[in-house]
Amino acid sequence: MKNTGRQVKDALYAQVTRIGKAMCSPKRLELIELLCQGEKPVERLAAEAEISMKLASAHLKELRQAHLVETRREGKNIFYRLTGESVADFWVAMRALAEDRLLELRAALAKLAEHAHELMPMEREELLAQAEQGEVVVLDVRPGNEFAAGHLPFARSLPLEELQQRLAELPRDKPVVAYCRGPFCLMAVEAAAFLRQQGFRAIRFEDGVAEWRAHGLPVVSEAT
Amino acid sequence: MKNTGRQVKDALYAQVTRIGKAMCSPKRLELIELLCQGEKPVERLAAEAEISMKLASAHLKELRQAHLVETRREGKNIFYRLTGESVADFWVAMRALAEDRLLELRAALAKLAEHAHELMPMEREELLAQAEQGEVVVLDVRPGNEFAAGHLPFARSLPLEELQQRLAELPRDKPVVAYCRGPFCLMAVEAAAFLRQQGFRAIRFEDGVAEWRAHGLPVVSEAT
DNA sequence: CCAATACTCCAATCTTCTTTAGAATGTTAG
DNA sequence: CTAACATTCTAAAGAAGATTGGAGTATTGG
Numbered sequence: 324m325k326n327t328g329r330q331v332k333d334a335l336y337a338q339v340t341r342i343g344k345a346m347c348s349p350k351r352l353e354l355i356e357l358l359c360q361g362e363k364p365v366e367r368l369a370a371e372a373e374i375s376m377k378l379a380s381a382h383l384k385e386l387r388q389a390h391l392v393e394t395r396r397e398g399k400n401i402f403y404r405l406t407g408e409s410v411a412d413f414w415v416a417m418r419a420l421a422e423d424r425l426l427e428l429r430a431a432l433a434k435l436a437e438h439a440h441e442l443m444p445m446e447r448e449e450l451l452a453q454a455e456q457g458e459v460v461v462l463d464v465r466p467g468n469e470f471a472a473g474h475l476p477f478a479r480s481l482p483l484e485e486l487q488q489r490l491a492e493l494p495r496d497k498p499v500v501a502y503c504r505g506p507f508c509l510m511a512v513e514a515a516a517f518l519r520q521q522g523f524r525a526i527r528f529e530d531g532v533a534e535w536r537a538h539g540l541p542v543v544s545e546a547t
Numbered sequence: 548m549k550n551t552g553r554q555v556k557d558a559l560y561a562q563v564t565r566i567g568k569a570m571c572s573p574k575r576l577e578l579i580e581l582l583c584q585g586e587k588p589v590e591r592l593a594a595e596a597e598i599s600m601k602l603a604s605a606h607l608k609e610l611r612q613a614h615l616v617e618t619r620r621e622g623k624n625i626f627y628r629l630t631g632e633s634v635a636d637f638w639v640a641m642r643a644l645a646e647d648r649l650l651e652l653r654a655a656l657a658k659l660a661e662h663a664h665e666l667m668p669m670e671r672e673e674l675l676a677q678a679e680q681g682e683v684v685v686l687d688v689r690p691g692n693e694f695a696a697g698h699l700p701f702a703r704s705l706p707l708e709e710l711q712q713r714l715a716e717l718p719r720d721k722p723v724v725a726y727c728r729g730p731f732c733l734m735a736v737e738a739a740a741f742l743r744q745q746g747f748r749a750i751r752f753e754d755g756v757a758e759w760r761a762h763g764l765p766v767v768s769e770a771t
Numbered sequence: 772c773c774a775a776t777a778c779t780c781c782a783a784t785c786t787t788c789t790t791t792a793g794a795a796t797g798t799t800a801g
Numbered sequence: 802c803t804a805a806c807a808t809t810c811t812a813a814a815g816a817a818g819a820t821t822g823g824a825g826t827a828t829t830g831g
Contacts (some may be wrong), residue, residue: 336573339645340650347567349560390648421563424614429561
C-alpha cells in the first residue's frame with residue numbers, strides 16, 4: 324500500500340513531465356511562438372525557425388505527442404496549430420518567469436529595447452485608448468497572413484518587407500507604434516529603427532498577440 | 548546582420564529553455580511541489596520524494612542554477628526555498644495545462660477523487676465562506692511545520708500521522724474537509740477515506756496552499 | 772582538535788534527446 | 802497512372818541528462 328502510493332505519484336508527475344519535456348528545447352519554444360501567430364505548414368515553420376524541415380517535423384511530433392499542437396491537412400500541406408489558447412498562455416507565463424528570474428535574459432532584452440523604448444514606455448491599456456482615438460498609429464509588421472489570423476485592435480498591417488515601399492502610407496505627425504510576434508521577435512525593433520531613421524516618431528511595442536491576449540485584452544481576427 | 552538576428556534569438560530562447568530544462572524532470576517537479584509547502588533541508592526533501600540525498604542535491608543544484616530555488620544555511624542544515632511565489636504559480640499553471648491537455652492525467656486524477664469527492668464538489672469561495680461560518684471543519688493533514696509555514700484560513704492542523712489518536716478532536720455533526728499539498732498528494736485522500744470509515748462526514752479538497760494562493764485567495768502563516 | 776553530521780563536488784556509467792541522412796507515405800496535377 | 806511535392810518514418814551518431822559511488826567541505830558537539 325505504501326508502495327502503490329509512490330507508484331501513483333510517479334505516474335502523475337511523469338504525466339506533467341511530458342509537458343515540461345515538450346517545452347524544454349529552444350527550437351520547440353520557437354515553434355510554439357510561431358504557432359501563437361496562427362496555424363502554419365511545416366515548411367513555413369521550418370523556414371521561420373531556420374531549421375531543416377526534417378528537424379521541424381521531429382520537433383512538431385514531440386509537441387503533438389504532448390497534445391500541445393494538432394494538425395490539419397490541406398492539399399499537400401499539413402497545417403499545425405496550437406491545441407488551445409492555454410498553450411499560448413503557458414508560453415507567455417514561461418517566458419515571463421524566465422524574464423523575472425534570469426538576469427541574463429533581462430539584460431539581453433533590455434539591450435534590444437534600449438534604442439526603441441526611449442520615446443515612451445507605453446502601457447497596454449493606454450496604447451489601446453490612444454489607438455482608438457487615433458492619437459497613435461499601431462503598426463503590425465508581421466507577414467500579412469499572421470495579421471489576418473489575429474491582431475491588436477485598431478492595428479494596421481504593414482509587413483516589414485513592404486515597409487520601404489509603403490512609407491508614404493504612414494503619418495509623420497503622429498507616433499507610430501510597431502509590434503510583431505512578441506519580445507523575442509526582432510521585426511518591430513528593426514521597423515522602429517528604420518522609421519526613426521526616416522524621420523518618423525516610431526517606437527517599438529514589445530507585446531505580440533499572445534502576450535496581449537494573455538493579459539485579457541481583445542484580439543481581432545479577420546472573418547474567414 | 549541577418550546572422551546576428553539568429554544569434555540573438557537563439558540566445559533568448561536558450562535562456563527560457565533553462566527554466567524548461569529545470570522543470571522537465573519528475574523528481575524536480577516533486578521537489579518544487581514540496582518546496583511550495585515551505586522551506587526544507589535537503590534531507591527532508593530527499594525523504595519526502597523518496598530519493599537519495601545525493602540525487603536530491605543534484606536536482607536541487609539544477610533548480611538553483613535556473614534561479615528557481617535558493618538556499619539558506621542553518622547550522623548543519625541547508626534549507627532550500629523557492630525564490631518567489633511566481634515559481635509556485637508557474638508550477639500550478641504547468642500542472643493545470645497538463646491536466647487540461649493530457650487525458651491520461653485527468654483519468655488518473657479522477658480515479659483518485661472518485662471515492663473522495665462524492666459528497667460535494669466544493670468551490671473555493673464556498674469553502675472559505677462555510678469555514679468562516681464554522682459550518683465545516685477544514686483540516687490540514689500535512690506535517691505541522693508545513694502548516695506553520697502557510698495554511699488555508701480557518702484551517703486546523705492535524706497531521707495524518709496523528710489522525711488516529713486525535714479523532715476525538717473532530718466533530719461528528721459537521722462535514723470535515725481535508726486538504727494536503729495539492730492534487731498529487733495522497734495524504735488528504737487517505738485521511739478522508741479513514742474518516743469516512745470511522746463514520747465521519749469527510750471529503751477531500753484537492754487544493755494545496757499553492758493552488759489556493761495562485762487563485763488569488765488568502766493564505767495564513769504563523770508569525771515566526 | 773576530533774568525530775559526527777549534512778551536504779556538495781567529481782567522475783563514471785547508463786540512458787535519453789537531438790540531429791541528419793535515406794527511405795517511405797499520402798496528395799495533387801497532368 | 803505517374804511525377805512532383807510535402808511531410809513523416811527509420812536508423813544511427815553524437816550530445817546531454819540521470820544516477821550512483823567515493824572524496825571533499827562546512828558546522829556542531831564533545
